[in-house]
Amino acid sequence: MFTRITSALLVAGLLATAAPAAHAQTTAAKKAAAAKKAAAAKKATAAKAPAKPATKPAVTPPPAPLTESQASAGIKEALNKGILRAVEFASEPDGFNANDDIHIPFPEDAILMKTTLSKLPGMNTIIGTFETQLNRAAEAAAPKAKDIFLNALANISIPDALSLVTNSSTDAATQFLRRATEAQLVTAFSPDIQAAIDQVGAGKAYAKMTSQYNRIPLMTPVQTDLAAYTTQKAVDGLFILLAKEESKIRKNPAARTSDILKQVFGRK
Known part of the structure; x- marks a missing residue:
């Protein structure tokens, strides 16, 4: 009898101890299930929500169309600046002589004369200074180009200005100015070049060389028109310098030193 009572009490104690543990396990399981269900519901809600539109990058509006007055002012200022710099540079001592881009060489059709005379006693000195004298003549005549250039510049039309501004060539305005002024420049330069050739001694040096050379048997006489040759080379040199200045702008x-140059030539 006692044994049965004891066993019953033991079983009741075990059951009483196990009940809280089981209850705790059940509660934890319910919480885990609830959390899992909440996470699934949140995920489903997020999936149904409309996607946020992607942020579009800011678009820079294109510049306002170039006006006719802006184009005209811009191209004229660019050329004016280039003309003044080109003429100033060409007029300096060694402006032609020391610049490989525009240095005036010994006349091409007289190269054989140069080679032949260089073998004769006393001729090397004359030959050596002759090229320098040609370049000195061009430097002396260069200032006369400024007024001719500027007069042509003042007569550039509005349509021409617009065309020159939008032209992709880096020397479009220079070539336009060349077509408008080259013949006038050659005519204006010719007497000045002739005077400068005589003044610097190139005329005497050339006369001495050709006289000496033309006396050599079987040699074809040299008949280069020295003034015409030097004039054309001087004009070519000025346009080369002007093209370089235009290209910089x-x-x-950094070469656009005014508001109008920035407005006209700083456009994409």
């Missing part, structure tokens, strides 16, 4: 922002 078109390609290099």
Whole structure:
């Protein structure tokens, strides 16, 4: 009897101890299930929500169309600046002589004369200074180009200005000016070049060389028109310098030293 009572009490104690543990396990399981269900519901809600539109990058509006007055003012200022710099540079001592881009060489059709005379006693000195004298003549005549250039510049039309500004060539305005002024420059330069050739001694040197050379048997006489040759080379040199100045303004922002140059040539 006692044994049965004891066993019953033991079983009741075990059951009483196990009940809280089981209850705790059940509660934890319910919480885990609830959390899992809440997470699934949140995920489903997020999936149904409309996606946020992607942020579009800011778009820079294009510049306002170039006006006719802006184009005209811009191209004229660019050329005016280039003309003044080109003429100033060409007029300096060694402006032609020391610049490989525009240095005036010994006349091509007289190269054989140069080679032949260089073998004769006393001729090397004359030959050596002759090229320098040609370049000195061009430097002396260069200032006369300024007024001719500027007069042509004043007559550039509005349509021409617009065309020159939008032209992709880096020397479009220079070539336009060349077509408008080259013949006038050659005519104006010719007497000045002739005077400068005589003044610097190139005329006497050339006369001495050709006289000596033309006396050599079987040699074809040299008949180069020295003034015409030097004049054309001087004009070519001025346009080369002007083209370089125009290219700087078109390609290099640092060369656009005024508001109108920035407006006209700083456009993409």
